[in-house]
Every structure is written in C-alpha cells, then in structure tokens.
Amino acid sequence: MTLSTALLQxxxxxxxxLVRRWNWKAAxxxxxxxxxxFFFANFTAGWRAAAGAMLAEYAYRGITxxxxxxxxxxxxxxxxxxxxxLAAMIVLPVTSHSLEFLVHWLRHTPHLKxxxxxxxxxxxxxxxxxxxxxxxxxxxxxxxxxxLADDMRRMPRILGGFLVGGPLTIFRLxxxxxx
Numbered sequence: 503m504t505l506s507t508a509l510l511q512x513x514x515x516x517x518x519x520l521v522r523r524w525n526w527k528a529a530x531x532x533x534x535x536x537x538x539x540f541f542f543a544n545f546t547a548g549w550r551a552a553a554g555a556m557l558a559e560y561a562y563r564g565i566t567x568x569x570x571x572x573x574x575x576x577x578x579x580x581x582x583x584x585x586x587x588l589a590a591m592i593v594l595p596v597t598s599h600s601l602e603f604l605v606h607w608l609r610h611t612p613h614l615k616x617x618x619x620x621x622x623x624x625x626x627x628x629x630x631x632x633x634x635x636x637x638x639x640x641x642x643x644x645x646x647x648x649x650l651a652d653d654m655r656r657m658p659r660i661l662g663g664f665l666v667g668g669p670l671t672i673f674r675l676x677x678x679x680x681x
Contacts, residue, residue: 503579503580503581504581505586505589508577508579512573523576523644525567525568525569525570525574525575526568526643527642528567528568529563529564529565529566529571530564531641532563532570532571533560533563533564533567534560536559536560537557537560539621539624540558540559540606541553543616544613547613554609555609555611555612558605559621562602573593574590574594574629575641575644577589583637586633587630587633591626591629591630595625595629598625599622602618630664631661631664634660634667638660640657640660
C-alpha cells in the first residue's frame with residue numbers, strides 16, 4: 503500500500519479505518535503507561551493533583567489510543583517504510599497532543615508543560631516502536647492478530663530488533679556513502 507492510498511483510505515473511510523479497527527492493545531498499553539507519566543510529572547503539586555492528572559490521562563488515552571493504534575496499524579502496511587514512519591511521526595503526535603493539551607488545560611493540570619513535553623517524547627519513541635512491532639505482526643488487532651499474551655512473549659525480541667535497527671541503519675548508510 504502506498505502512503506497516498508493509506509491517507510485516502512483514512513479520509514474516505516474513517517469508520518472502517520479507525521472505529522472498526524480500534525486497537526484495544528494500543529489503548530490498554532498507552533493508557534497504562536501515560537497515566538503514570540502524568541502522575542509523576544505532577545507529583546510535586548501534591549498527590550491529589552497527580553492522581554487527577556493521572557486519571558484524566560488514563561481516561562483520555564483509554565479512549566483515543568485505540569484510534570491512534572488503528573492509524574499506526576494502517577501506516578504499518580505502507581511502502582516504502584520510511585514514508586510510513588515519517589507520516590506516523592507527524593500525523594499521530596500532532597493529532598493526539600493537540601487534544602491531550604486541551605483536555606489537561608481544561609482541567610487545569612498543574613505542570614501541564616512538563617506533562618505534555620514528557621508525553622510528546624514518549625509518543626515519538628512509542629509510535630516508532632509500535633509501527634516497528636506492527637510491521638512484524640505484533641500489537642495488531644483484527645485478521646491475523648495474536649493474543650496480547652503472545653505479543654508480550656515476542657516483545658523482548660522485537661524490542662531488541664528495534665533498539666539495534668536504528669544504529670544498524672545509520673551504519674549501513676554511512677558505509678554505503680564511504681564506499
């Protein structure tokens with residue numbers, strides 16, 4: 503699938519692309535991790551403020567991350583891979599953090615700047631990781647999907663490949679330019 507085909511599919515069939523393919527695995531994992539990010543980013547404002555920020559983030563991510571997971575899963579099928587990664591790194595963070603900022607601004611999250619910066623940093627890494635894992639058949643939902651337990655058993659190997667993949671790609675590019 504090309505990037506233009508994937509974007510056209512998202513624009514013309516959003517119910518099919520995002521709602522019916524809502525990725526509960528992404529929603530569960532993202533809500534769990536991000537809730538703790540907001541808790542710790544706001545802990546110096548008191549445990550009630552931290553818990554409030556945590557619960558707001560958990561609710562927000564519990565709902566929306568399934569859509570973002572569906573978006574990432576859609577991009578995981580795009581070729582060439584670099585276009586898919588770039589699109590995921592732009593579309594997803596702009597969308598998710600605009601809404602996230604609004605949710606926490608409306609509820610007066612005390613350390614909003616710190617919370618959002620930490621969340622954006624996490625998104626940049628987690629989006630690439632989920633895209634990488636989904637290209638390898640993990641963390642997907644729908645047809646050909648494994649259970650979450652099976653995905654978790656594969657995670658050490660997928661995580662290792664993800665951590666080594668970036669430096670290897672850079673090394674190969676540098677080596678090819680030197681030759």
